[in-house]
Amino acid sequence: MKIVYHCYGGAHASPTAAAVHLGLMPHNRFPRFSDFEKIPFFDCTIWNEHGRLIKVGVDSAGNEVYIMGRRNSPKMVISLIRELARQNGGEPDDYYFVNCLQIFNPVMITGGYSSRAMGWVKFGRPVVTFGTMISFPILVAIVKKTVRNLRINLPLDQ
């Protein structure tokens, strides 16, 4: 199974969810600023990588975990990937897409836009990190729901 965490830009919410899934982030306590430095691809992807499945790792159950930015067109991108997989001899149902875009978080939007779209990393990265900290419990809940739905035996499920 390929588990794809996707959000608008694939730079903040989805890498954080993927890191929680892979056990790279704590799921039972609030994260610190330093925890976000350990997240692969956090605040890294830019607009020309949107639509690309970026492999973050493999979980203990053998599932490949990916992240992806899909702007405001999740339906189009997901349909396209599934259909292209089918046409190339793959199994569309091997891809499990998880939407990480949550409730309106202006701190995350301001920081993410400043860092990724404007290139103001020094200002944007701390702001978006703080915004992601606010959304962290929601992201953990999304990952836990995914683990439950897929009946994967991960420590998160407990």
Place this chain on the structure above:
Amino acid sequence: MAGWIHLNQLPVDRVPTIKQLNATLEFAPEKYSKVGIPQFLGRDELNNEIFFVDFGNDTNLGLQTACFFLKEHSNLLEWKFFDIRIQPNTYIRFGRMLYMLKLANHGQKVMSRGIQSCYFQIAGQVIRAKELCKSFG
């Protein structure tokens, strides 16, 4: 529409009638909801497989997604994407509005009339695409 012109199901030298346009299978309202799904139309005289795909409001993202995926899982060079663009006229805009209002039958009639008005824009792009296909071998 461009796919059917490519497959010689619609003429390139004259504007087809509304009946002809409506008769083309893919010019049916239900097909418009399949955003992001490449749909096979047939093979042309050079044995190329012809697909059409609707990338919705973000053509650039659709192309990026397709290219990234095909690069990793297939031979990207086997695929050629042609972005068929038309200058939407009043009929097309009004037709789209009717589709959005779930008035598909009326929408199709108005849209057909709009497509007739800009038919040569589409046909011209198909002719160039076919020439490019030949040059790619």
